[in-house]
Amino acid sequence: MGDTKHTRVLIIGSGPAGYTAGVYASRAMLEPVLVQGIQPGGQLTITTEVENWPGESEIQGPDLMVKMEAHATAVGTEVIGDYISDLDLSKRPFTATGDSGTTYTADAVILATGAQANWLGMESEEKFKGFGVSACATCDGFFYRGMDVVVVGGGNTAVEEALFLTKFASKVTLIHRRDTLRSEKILQDRLFKNPKVEILWDHTIEEITGTTAPLGVEGLRARNVKTGEITEVAAKGVFIAIGHSPANMLVKDQLEMQDGGYVKVMNGSTATSIPGVFAAGDLTDHIYRQAVTSAGMGCMAALDAERFLSEQEK
CATH class of the missing domain: 3.50.50.60 (FAD/NAD(P)-binding domain)
Structure with missing residues (x-):
């Protein structure tokens, strides 16, 4: 006792x-x-x-x-x-x-x-947690040097994560379900000026895809909320930044x-x-x-x- x-x-x-x-x-x-x-x-x-x-x-x-x-x-x-x-x-x-x-x-x-941290609640997200899916760029960004990564979200957290990841990744795709960001304007200005960042507006994550042996992320499928069109995005890392x-x-x-x-x-x-x-x-x-x-x-x-x-x- x-x-x-x-x-x-x-x-x-x-x-x-x-x-x-x-x-x-x-x-x-x-x-x-x-x-x-x-x-x-x-x-x-x-x-x-x-x-x-x-x-x-x-x-x-x-x-x-x-x-x-x-x-x-x-x-x-x-x-x-x-x-x-x-x-x-x-x-x-x-x-x-x-x-x-x-x-x-x-x-x-x-x-x-x-x-x-909040998660998307997807089966594929759970499958790849720790194997390409993360909620902490500071913790895991170093492992994605020279690789393409995705950040999901549109607030301060998402923009800060995306900017941090540009230090390591060759390309950072920010995926947001709306057509404007909720983050502070000073952060948005830094994001828009960064040549490594691409933004995919009006999209939600449909599925995170990857390999099982070894377990690892290879990309994701994103759906346009207005047209329903699916876009395939190649990425080795997916960082979920949708708040807490x-x-x-x-x-x-x-x-x-x-x-x-x-x-x-x-x-x-x-x-x-x-x-x-x-x-x-x-x-x-x-x-x-x-x-x-x-x-x-x-x-x-x-x-x-x-x-x-x-x-x-x-």
Whole structure:
């Protein structure tokens, strides 16, 4: 049987929201415990250049998260490399179970589990995951030097992935189901000016094709949403960049939700439908979804947790 560890504030998640919550909770002398989860550092660890973090004209995503973790640790946050597989919010102290076998109990919980990549949900996509199909250009782009690749999507993520892949690939085809992109204009300008990029407008993916021995992608079939015409696109890699969904698995049946599965919080607060449970970052933010706003919400969550605990003590 594993150990039991109690803390006044348990922070679940380790992106900008989680680490910032750790900094502020530590400064409030709450001695928080932060459980990093399956992807320490969150989505920024699979991001290359971050150009909109205040004070840094450009910084690599993984480097920023290393700095944030070090800051949280330096001021007193206990950072633990574990994954919370179960969370009971039905009574206080709240109880979380880690994959390590450790049971965590807490007087207050800050949820900062972020979001996870969306997939197309196709059988052929599942077949080639890890063998030519990826949701992370930063992780896998290096393997496609001198090859043709495809990026699927039309938002910031898709354009950033496509631009990053031009460093390695000989050609990048961006496939989008509409005739305009949703990404920031500055990113669109860079994309349109890049000679390695070709855009296939008004198309959806019909099937990803490849070999079985060895298993590997060779291309895909794309359907024109207006005419139904099929276009064959040769590619060794297919990168899915169609956004993310909130990682709400631990709490979707316990907390009140907004449309899209985002945890609902009170206006002007990070308080959820259960007193003592707070949510920050992409888990609750369906509008801005930026690293800096996540960090701000992490600060708010820590301050909200401090006030909650002070009132409980009174």
